[in-house]
Amino acid sequence: MKGQNNQYPLNSVSKFFNAQFHFIQFLTYILILGFGITIGVIFSFYLKDCNFSLQFTQLSLSSFPRTPPLPPPTAKPEISNQSQPRTQIQAQTQIQTETQMETENSHVGLKEFLKPPPVVHDMDDEELLWRASMTAKIPDYPFDRVPKVAFMFLTRGPVFLAPLWEQFFKGHEGFYSIYVHSNPSYNGSRPESPVFKGRRIPSKEVEWGNVNMIEAERRLLANALVDISNQRFVLLSESCIPLFNFSTIYTYLMNSTQNYVMAFDDPSSVGRGRYSIQMLPEISLNQWRKGSQWFEMDRDLALEVVSDRKYFPVFQDYCKGSCYADEHYLPTYVSIKFWEGNSNRSLTWVDWSKGGPHPTKFLRSEITVKFLESLRDQKCEYNGDSINVCFLFARKFAPGSLSKLTKIAPMVMHF
Numbered sequence: 001m002k003g004q005n006n007q008y009p010l011n012s013v014s015k016f017f018n019a020q021f022h023f024i025q026f027l028t029y030i031l032i033l034g035f036g037i038t039i040g041v042i043f044s045f046y047l048k049d050c051n052f053s054l055q056f057t058q059l060s061l062s063s064f065p066r067t068p069p070l071p072p073p074t075a076k077p078e079i080s081n082q083s084q085p086r087t088q089i090q091a092q093t094q095i096q097t098e099t100q101m102e103t104e105n106s107h108v109g110l111k112e113f114l115k116p117p118p119v120v121h122d123m124d125d126e127e128l129l130w131r132a133s134m135t136a137k138i139p140d141y142p143f144d145r146v147p148k149v150a151f152m153f154l155t156r157g158p159v160f161l162a163p164l165w166e167q168f169f170k171g172h173e174g175f176y177s178i179y180v181h182s183n184p185s186y187n188g189s190r191p192e193s194p195v196f197k198g199r200r201i202p203s204k205e206v207e208w209g210n211v212n213m214i215e216a217e218r219r220l221l222a223n224a225l226v227d228i229s230n231q232r233f234v235l236l237s238e239s240c241i242p243l244f245n246f247s248t249i250y251t252y253l254m255n256s257t258q259n260y261v262m263a264f265d266d267p268s269s270v271g272r273g274r275y276s277i278q279m280l281p282e283i284s285l286n287q288w289r290k291g292s293q294w295f296e297m298d299r300d301l302a303l304e305v306v307s308d309r310k311y312f313p314v315f316q317d318y319c320k321g322s323c324y325a326d327e328h329y330l331p332t333y334v335s336i337k338f339w340e341g342n343s344n345r346s347l348t349w350v351d352w353s354k355g356g357p358h359p360t361k362f363l364r365s366e367i368t369v370k371f372l373e374s375l376r377d378q379k380c381e382y383n384g385d386s387i388n389v390c391f392l393f394a395r396k397f398a399p400g401s402l403s404k405l406t407k408i409a410p411m412v413m414h415f
């Protein structure tokens with residue numbers, strides 16, 4: 001009851017206060033609105049001003065096609081200094097950066113576009129092989145291309161005959177590229193000689209006779225293919241030496257119409273005996289070939305080798321243990337698909353006459369002028385003719401032979 005009686009006066013009091021409260025609220029809204037409009041007006045004036053000065057600055061410096069109200073770029077002033085507008089037009093930094101990039105890009109010539117990436121890169125094998133497999137569909141180069149020979153060194157550790165090679169390459173810059181694949185366990189603590197400096201490609205473990213040796217060869221080829229100038233590709237080891245001077249080797253390779261991947265059919269247990277029936281249907285027994293690992297090939301064949309996705313996986317799966325993929329993969333693959341351009345012989349001389357699993361290693365005492373002369377003077381077929389330059393390289397030479405080789409080289413090899 002008491003509560004009911006008190007309800008009306010209480011209600012009227014609260015209504016009074018409510019009305020007052022609403023009035024204050026209304027007043028606040030009005031104030032905020034007014035304040036907002038004032039700020040808005042001031043701000044819009046400021047922006048207008050700013051926009052005007054922006055356009056003015058741009059006009060005086062250069063034409064920016066992306067900023068809307070601009071007269072047609074009739075007398076387009078040169079961008080005299082690009083750092084100047086950057087500091088003035090703070091609000092337009094992003095647009096400007098884009099425009100600047102466009103301006104810079106329009107100056108990128110073909111030379112810049114074809115520049116090979118650094119030898120040390122972050123591509124994995126899959127990415128690298130894909131990148132390397134690219135080729136121009138138009139066969140003629142729209143510029144003067146100086147073809148280079150890619151010398152690819154597959155080594156365990158350092159190229160210990162580097163001073164001899166240094167002597168060989170001297171004065172022929174621009175006509176060769178060097179790539180080195182050494183075992184990752186080799187920490188490179190030896191000081192590198194100038195021509196080999198920074199030429200070590202990202203490498204992986206290689207075991208003698210294992211299929212990962214071919215992976216390393218493909219890695220070398222792929223790295224070399226990325227340089228559009230490389231035309232001929234030679235695989236060498238740390239125990240290889242050149243038998244002729246650079247100009248002779250360069251001419252021999254560039255003028256050759258053939259590839260030099262040794263391939264022959266060996267019916268014995270160390271030839272056909274290494275074939276596996278599981279390689280069918282891709283590879284049959286009478287397609288199986290043997291040959292030296294040390295090849296020389298042109299750009300077209302190198303592209304085919306890095307792009308092979310049919311035969312190489314067969315070797316990865318079934319050429320294990322005493323199969324020795326390095327002696328069979330390229331000879332077999334090239335003989336199946338590209339035998340027409342192949343000479344079936346190697347350009348690297350090696351001595352197997354003593355038998356066993358490894359060829360003869362020549363020591364310092366065995367190296368004579370007569371011995372080297374005999375390696376240089378052998379009869380061979382070259383572009384369909386018989387000539388007496390057969391081998392351009394030779395192996396295997398021990399590290400101890402270096403000083404004798406560098407001494408004899410000018411006399412015998414003319415470098």
Ligand SMILES: *[C@@H]1O[C@H](CO)[C@@H](O)[C@H](O)[C@H]1NC(C)=O
Pocket residue numbers: 080081082083
């Ligand atoms: C642009 O400015 C830099 C320093 O800020 C100066 O070194 C350069 O010469 C200037 N370039 C031109 C084209 O004026």
Ligand SMILES: *[C@@H]1O[C@H](CO)[C@@H](O)[C@H](O)[C@H]1NC(C)=O
Pocket residue numbers: 187188189
């Ligand atoms: C590099 O390897 C050699 C032997 O393989 C070792 O003696 C040397 O300490 C290594 N150096 C570094 C910096 O790891």
Ligand SMILES: *[C@@H]1O[C@H](CO)[C@@H](O)[C@H](O)[C@H]1NC(C)=O
Pocket residue numbers: 244245247248413414415
């Ligand atoms: C390179 O060697 C050949 C012989 O193989 C020789 O005729 C020629 O003069 C040599 N070139 C130079 C530049 O020494």
Ligand SMILES: *[C@@H]1O[C@H](CO)[C@@H](O)[C@H](O)[C@H]1NC(C)=O
Pocket residue numbers: 250251252254255
């Ligand atoms: C190829 O041989 C010809 C002579 O038959 C010679 O004139 C030309 O210079 C050689 N090419 C190269 C790249 O050495």
Ligand SMILES: *[C@@H]1O[C@H](CO)[C@@H](O)[C@H](O)[C@H]1NC(C)=O
Pocket residue numbers: 263335339342343344
């Ligand atoms: C190379 O060997 C293949 C067979 O594998 C043969 O067809 C081709 O005629 C040979 N080429 C030469 C130049 O001997």
